[in-house]
Structures are given as structure tokens and as C-alpha cells.
Amino acid sequence: MTTPDLTTQDLLRARRTIQDPVLLEFAAEVGSSDPIVMVGGNTQSHLGGVADPNARSLRAPSGIVKYQPDEMTVCVRAATPVSELHAALSEHGQRTSLPDGTNLQGAVSSTVGGVIAVGRSPVTRLKDGHVRDAVLQLRYVAADGALVTAGGPTVKNVSGFDLCRIMVGSLGTLGCIADVILRTRPINRHERWLKMVDADPKAVLNNAKTAAAILWDGTVVWAQLVGHQADIESDQARLPTSSSALPPKLPPFRWSRRPKDLYQIGSEAGRFVAEIGVGVVHCEQPDPQGGKLSANVEALNRRVRDLFDPHRRFNPGRSVELL
Amino acid sequence: MKLRRLTKRNHQNSTNNDPCAADLQATLGDQRVHTDSAARHLASTDASIFTGGAAGIVCYPSTTEQVQAIMAVAIKHDRAVLPRGAGSGLSGGAAPLGNPIVVSTTRMNRVLEVDLEDRLAWVQPGVINLDLSKQTSPFGFHFAPDPSSQQVCTIGGNVANNSGGPHCLAYGVTSSHILALEVVLSSGEIVELGGLDSEPTGYDLRGAFVGSEGMFGITTKIAVRLTPNPESVKTLMLSFDTVTDAAATVSAVIASGLVPAAIEMLDRNCVAAVESFVHAGFPTDAAAVLIIEVDGLSAGVSADATKVAEVAQTHGATVRVAANEDERALWWKGRKSAFGAIARVAPDYYLHDTVVPRSKLVEVLEAVYEIAQRYDLTMLNVFHAGDGNLHPLMAYNSRQAGANERVAAASREILELSLAVGGVLSGEHGIGVEKRDFMTDQFTSADLAQQALLRTAFDPFCRLNPGKVLPAAHSCADIATLSAAHADGVWG
Amino acid sequence: MKISGSKPDAPAVAGVLGLDQTDLYSCVACGLCLPHCPTYRVTGADTHSPRGRIALMQVLDEGKTSLTTEIVEAFDTCIQCRGCETACPGDVPFGALMEASKEVIETTDRQTPWWLKTALRTITYPRLLRFGSSAVALAQRLRLLPPAFRGIPQRMPINRQQLQSSGDDVWLFTGCVMDAWQRNTHFATQQVIEATGISVRLSGDGAPCCGALHTHAGLGRQARKLANRVVSALPGDNPVLVNSAGCGAAMKSYGTLLNTAEARAFSARVLDIHEWLAERLNSLKPSNIAEHRQPPIKKRVAVQDPCHLRHVQGTHGAVREVLQPFVSELVDLDDDGMCCGAGGAFSALQPQLAAEVRNLKIAAINRANADLVVSANPGCAMYLAAGGVDVCHPMELIAQALNDG
């Protein structure tokens, strides 16, 4: 009783065959031999070392491929600016957890692919979670020029090993991201930024149940409260006296700390803004403790890169340890 | 036939003269190394219906060092190694192929540290999921992934399968709740993946390890994120006259911009089985029941609950709200006992775990019932509807001639159907051995080759849980590891 | 790879163990029972789990193996607490499967040690048990020695008077071990029953032992003999009240054990003292219950549910109901009614495993932070007391409250 249903088989085959001419063209452009540097919005190209100037530079395709508001997913090409994506999603009251700069002063024109390659979450991580958790499927061109699908289009998926996770935050050193399917989420019903001078950041963390972000620069605490209006208001009543304010401008470098170690940050950091409850510290200088890995883990990282890109085609000169 | 008496000869067992067993016993002591046929037979299956090989030797370490010592012996004797948690997996992940050394983590069951300030806990892999939440609950925290098997499954198993659960709709699956992992690699090295700081350096090897189904390493220590218990919870039981109405309600709720903590569906057959166990007042006359839970802060929760009820009523639902915590607990007990309650229906069950786009739920469910009817199988549906994660469950009797064949044929149709509408093979149970040979239906060989690279980076020797997940053409030297014949002394 | 259990058209007739085939294969191996099994909790071994034990019954029954030391050990280490049975959503009758398996194993291969057999014979001779010094020695071996002998203080003075019937409204089953060592529990029980205005007829030496321990050891023949004796010693229609959860469970199943109309009628009369009392709380002298705004016993009391009350009889709720009016604070343990390790003769047969199971229970008791523990089964009470737990029977607590009030 196993006569194959032709239409099903056809659908299956079609599903596995990537037909999008834009992707095929991109794959051909990436090719399978020479060194390549991928450029995104160029907002974070200082990260992870300096790319080899002789490498061919390449831009991924852009544009929204398919937005399904009812499924809460969107398929978008890598070079699409996050702000453009969010503008389209907002028409259906949705957004993604990718940082788009709207929560912070100053416009950021980062691209979807760039944000994913860097893998850094927005300051609203307390509510929005990690960027990597928003990535459902990712198509990339591997070092041998093959178009590869990692993950799957549904909101839940454990079919096979998790290539998406290893790609997020890999600085484009393992493959050239072509397009991604992202989980969308409803735009916050209400949100407001508050400023509390001389407040205890720990107390704010423990009391602000609606907080999506709590920032602290050593004296001032900023918090973004999101959710139902009444819940925000009862939160605000529990907090020290506050006034509404815009969030602070963030210094360019990120230090990675345990959340509970933030309160001890002292003058060595210079001017800083710390993400309370998360552990990221935005500083004026690079992290003196950054980039250290145990020998075993470093070897494992190297093995991953050696296997995925044996000839160091992708972003030569940059590496995740230098991130 | 009569039961044969215990004889001296029976004291011996076939692996007694296995030099590998002798080395393990010398290193770990007899109590931690079981070589008898009973122990090996029982470590040859999990909660699925798959068997292949048999456990060669079963070890019960308590510490990371003991796991490392086992790996050293395995390397010396070139043996495969299979980590095993509670054996509640449903895809044959912990069912050995060949005859590996099975490393049971059930004695690695200590909660090592609870850090409430950083909202995390370090646990050994054998800690039972629900035990951790029970232990942290008095302090106002829990471990969010809540597989329906949470009373039995281990956190190590959750990590290996990237398990989900009803509440993962809002809180995310296991991967979102794992901060760091201590892992013993097949080389015997110990690595710490991820970290407790906000942005650990390097590739996200932690993320790669989660969901690796015992094939990348044995995790021996896990830092999990603890989630604050919600301030307020409302649980609704919605009953419908048709499965279609229920499925349409799921899409409508999601489309209305709500993100409930959980949306679970049970169909009529399932409600009947469950109700006779829990007596929780599940409506046995309904065609389908949805359990929808909203949680969070009180104002938001009551607004959301009202909205859910409104949406459901426009689809013809009868709405009940759990009156108190006891009733709520009973409803969940019912939901989470569903697979076990199948024992009331038939002695065997087999279920799938595909995910389909939510908008296809109605179409797929109808097709699934039709497939079951065509193959003369009892079909029950109980699943994580909010994610589109189906669990079409076939209840049957494997002792009936031809039953296995009918189940296998129906399974193939269900899997292909799910993929054809844009779904995936597995939402949370993993590929294991069950869906291994279907991987080529979802992925191209280029995709699978990249997955194999990841495996190779972690386990170049293909020593760990060989033969799983990747179809034969993509599983490096797994075949060689498996070549050892079916072990003697274990009953098939 | 193959799908396991492919046994095309396997015969529906009984196999080697003679087990009911539907029951034997009703387990779907989901594993939900595992964490509720005390022995699995202690050792983490599948051979010590309900799912594993059922799988071993299957291979034995199918004739795939003869007995091995390890299989016998897997069965011997089962406390027969039936925690797995309550946990199983599929209603797998584990207790019945295990009892039947044990009986076949026992007849095939003598498993029960000589001293246990002697002890089990002794407890059917009440006088011998009460006065014989050899009985004390055996009891020591059985770990059934009452706390008093080990210097653990008693909450109620041991009443040295003879128990005496006060009428014949109800039977009170006095049993064997308990009558000998815990007569104060019987006094308390009798006192509470009488406080409701009901007179008590004691079962006495004619019904010396319920046979539960014999059933557990696989000594089916003796168990049936004892059951017959008990049935004929307690004639009439009046309720038979039992204050030992283990005995009550056994007597409620005489119907199935003996499979006679008479036995079934008898079993229907058997009631655990708490379930009986819960229906009559209002008839306790009003001064003792209603007028007390404040419960007379100002203690935080933890309820330890004996397995044979919770998992077999399912009447553990009644213990809380009857205690509520008398105790200021009642708390449940957080272990879902896990066994304490006593398990009839289990603690004597598997002392080390039993002690580890008890350690889990003691940890749960400590987490409950209670002043006192009540247990409705004397075997559990004594075993816990021997582990240093302050424990008494619920009836003793109620009797004390009635006396104080």
C-alpha cells in the first residue's frame, strides 16, 4: 500500500529545490573559490577584526520575500534594512526581536543579515529575548557554493542539527546568509521609557515586572516598561520617582558580564551604560577581558571553522574570538 | 512451557568476559557497571516503539569524572557510547544501534547550585525536569520548558532533544533556557559551552549542542535559566462541536495579536481516554477541546482571557474557566497524561510530531483522520496547537497480524503530507532513528552534508549514539561503529 | 531498525507466568510511573522501575529467558507499594501482575528465606507472638520491633489492660503484629469508635492474620488459608473496621483472592477506620468537635500516606478529613505519596534499599517542617520511628484530643 501520491511527491521535491532566481544568482556570485567579504549596513563592520582588503566584497540580496501575519513569520532577504522590515510588519501590528535602533537615539541602518551575523540582541532583551531565538530558517551559500537550508519555516522545529544557531553570531565566517525566516511578534500594546535618578538598579530589576529594558550608567536608571497599561502603571507606582525620558545614547563597545557583576563596574570602564538583568555593558573602550576561551573550546571553535570553510573564503581576517 | 529454575549458569552473563566491561568495573566499581541481560535488555528501548541493537554494557556514573573515565575506556576499546536519561524519548534516540556502552545519567541527579540573583541553576543532567521546578517554586521560579513528560524526563534529555512543552508557545523551547553546558566530548576532553555572561565569546556551540540527540557529547552539568512564576494565570477550557472550529479558533487567537502561554488541543477520542483517568470534567461529548492558558501580570491576563473567550465564542465554543489552582492542575494533569492514557485504548501507540503552518491545521487534521480511516487505525489527536505542532497518535495492537505494516504506511503518508504543506518532520521529539530515513524528504544532500560537518566538529570519531538523525550516506564513520554484531545474551 | 514487539498473531493464551495477556501488554512503556517508584528513585536503574519490571515479566512470560539472578532481584526489590499503579494513566494493574509473577517464581524457585517463613508462620499464632521470646528475636529480624523497645518515647502510655469488646455494632480487626506491639493504637481506635456511640467487637485470635505479607512474598497458598480463616471468624453483616492500611487493603481484596461469593460479601464490609469515621464525624460527642473554635492539638502535623491506603484503597483523603477538626495545621508531604520503605517485610528482606527509600521520605518530612507525623499504618509508623521520626497513628491523636477536650 505504498503507491506514492504523485502530487505529494511533487510538492516534496519542489520544496527541496530552491527556485528563487535571486538566490540562485547570489549563489553563483558567491561561487566556490575566492575570498569574499560580505557587507551589510556597515554599522558593525569594525567587529571581529579587519577583513582582508583584497577579498572581493559582496552584498546579499534584499527585499521581503513572504510575510504571513497570521503565521507570525516573515521571510526576508539578508540585505534588507531592519527598519524597512519593521515598517512593513508594523502595518499588521507586528515586529521582530531584531534591534532596529528605534528604541535608542540615532538611526541605525543595519541589515537583517548583518544583525544575524553579529548575533547581538537589542537592549530590550528582558522581554524580547535573544536574536537567535527569532531565527527559524536560514538559507546560506556554503564554502563550496551550495545553497543550504538550515532550520525550517515553522515556529517550532527540531528536525536535524541546529545549523541556525551556529550561523547566528558567526560573523559571516561560516557561510553567506541569503535569506531568513523570522518569527514575528505583536508590537507592544503600550510602552514607555522612564528615567530614575540615583535609583538602585537592583531594586528596579526586582520591582519592574513589565520591564523590557533596564539601563544604568552608575547614577541614572532608565527603564522601558511594556504591556498592558494598568500593569505598567502599577509597576511605575512600585518604582522610585521617575520622569519620562528617552534612553541614553550607547557607547560603541560591548562588554559581556554576568548580570550580578554589573553593580561592581567602576571607573575602569569609563562612561558606561549597563543592561541590568542581562549583563551587557556598553563602554567607550573594548573589553579588556574579552575574547578569552579555554584551549579546548578554542580548538572546537577552530574545528568548526575549518570544516565549514577550510580555505577561509568567508570574511578572511575576521573571527568570532575577536568579536 | 514452564518457567525454568534459577541455575548457577544463569548467574553468568555474556559480557562477563568482555575486557571493556572488566575495565569499566575496575574503574567505576561493580555497582556502577551492569552487564547482565536484564539491565541490557531494559536499556535497549525508550518510550518509542523502536529497537535496533542492544545495550552492550550499562553504566551509572554520578560525576563528570566518572563519565570521562567511561569515555577513556570506550576509546581504549573502540566502543560506541550512548547517553541515556529517563528513556522517555519518543523517536528512539536512546534506543541503541549496535551494542554501545550506555551511560545512564539517572544517578547524576543533583541540583548543584541555585543562583536566584542571576536567575539560574546548575544541575546535573539526570535531574528530573519537574523536580527542579518543584525545588525552585517556593522561591518564585521555575524551569520553563515543560514537556508533557516533565514528571519523568531529565534535563539532559531535554537539552539533547531541545524539548518543548505546552508553555513553550510563549516561553520558547529548551534552547532559550540553557545558558551553559559542561560536556564530555568523544575525545574525552571536557569543554564548557556557552557561559553565564551575557554574550559568551565564539560560535554558539551551546546552541549547536542543544538538540544534538546524544551525538555531540555527553552533557554532565547544565546551567539553566530560571523563569519567574507568573503573578497571575487564567486557564480556559473551550469545547467545540467540530475539530474545524477548534482549529480555526487557534488561528484566530494568534491572529488577534495575543500570545497565550499555551494552546493545547485534544480531540474526542483523546478526551475520553484522559477523562477516565483524571475525572476532571473534560467534556466527553465535544468533538475537540482546547486548553488555552494566559499568564503574566493581572491586568493583562484578565484582558487577554476575555479576548480569548470572545474569539472562541464567535467560533461556537463553550467556555469554562478553571475555578481555582486545583482545577487548573487537574486539567493539566489530564493533558499531560494523554499518551499514557492510551493504554486504556490499545496496547501500543505510535505518534508523529510534525509541525505545520497554523493556517493548514484544519486541512491537515482532516487528512490525518482520513488516512487513519483508510488504514483502519484508531486515531487520537492531542497536541500543541498554538505552534501547529501535531501529535497524530495511532493506537493499535502490534500483536495483530499486519498492524505494524499499516502503521508504517499511514506514518509515511502523514509525514509526507506535513512536509508537502510546508511543515517539518519534528517539532520537539527529535529525529532519532524514527525519522532518520525521512530526512532526505525535508533536506537536500547539501543541507545534510552541512549538518554532518557540525557533528564531525564535535565528534570526529562518530563514537556517540552512532547511526541516528542523519541518513546513512551522511553519517561519516557511523556505519563502522555499528558493525559489531547484535550482542549475545539479550532477548530480542 | 525494526519496530519492537512485532509478534504477528501471538497467541492470546497465557504464557509461562500465566499472566493475563491483556493486562501484561497494557503497558505502553511511557515511563510516567518511573518517578513515583521508590526503588527507581533510589537506584536509577531500569531493573528497579515499574516499566522495567513489566518488561521483564513479558520476556519471562514469552519464554525468552529462564530466571536469572538479576531478574529475581528485580522482582525481590519491588516493594509492592503500587505507587506506580496510581501514577499510571493507563490503568495497568501492576499489583496483580506482580503478585501473580511472584507466586510463580516462588513455586519455581524458593526465594523466601527460612527466617521470614518462620516469622510468617509465627504471626499466625497470636499467643506465640505475644509471649514467645523467639518471637521477639524474629521481630527484631523483621524490624518490626516497636519503638518502645528501642528507647523511643511513646506519646501515649502503653495501656497494659486487655482489650475488651463493648458490644457488636462493628468489628474491629486487631490482626497479628499490630495487636502484639501496638495495642495502644487499638485502644485509641476503640475509644474513638465508641465516642461516636457505636459499640465495638474485637476480632480476636480467631482471625489471627490478614495474610498480606504472605501474598507479597508469593506464598499464595498460606495467604488464601488465612483469608478463609478471617472470613469465617467475622460473620454477620456488620462493618469490619481496620486501622492498619496494609491489612485493610488485603481484606478488601479477599473477594478477588478467594473468588467466592462469601469472600466478596466479606470484602464489601471491610472499611478503613478513617473512611468509616469520616462519615460520622458529626456523631463524635459534640463537645469534642463543634465547640472547639481552636483545634485542641496545636501542632503542625504532616500526613504520611501509607501506600496501601493511598495507592491501593484510595481512602487517604479521609485521614485528612477526620484529623482536620482536631489539629491546628495539617500539611501534605511533597512526594506524591511515595513509599516509606517499610513495605511489610520488605525492610527486613532488603534492609539497605529500604533504608535509602526511608531517607527520601525523611527528607520530605523535613521539608514539610512538621512537629509530628501521622501514619495510618503501624508498619510504616514503626519503620519511620526506627529512623528517628516522631510519628503516631491518627487515631491516637484523635483519642488524645477527645481526652484533652
Ligand SMILES: Cc1cc2nc3c(=O)[nH]c(=O)nc-3n(C[C@H](O)[C@H](O)[C@H](O)COP(=O)(O)OP(=O)(O)OC[C@H]3O[C@@H](n4cnc5c(N)ncnc54)[C@H](O)[C@@H]3O)c2cc1C
Ligand atoms: C508521555 C510523554 C509525553 C511527552 N511529551 C513531550 C512534550 O510535550 N514535549 C517534548 O518535547 N517531548 C515530549 N516527550 C518526549 C521526551 O519526554 C522528551 O524528548 C525528553 O526530553 C526526553 O528526556 P529523557 O530524559 O527521557 O531522555 P532519553 O529518552 O533517555 O534520551 C533522549 C535523547 O537524549 C540523549 N541524552 C540523554 N541524556 C543526555 C546527556 N546527558 N547528554 C547528551 N545526550 C543525552 C539520548 O542519547 C537520546 O538521544 C514525551 C514523552 C512521553 C513518553
Ligand code: SF4
Ligand atoms: S510497586 Fe512500588 S516498588 Fe514496585 S514497581 Fe511499583 S512503585 Fe516500584
Ligand code: SF4
Ligand atoms: S505502567 Fe503505566 S505509567 Fe508505567 S510505563 Fe506502563 S503505561 Fe506508562
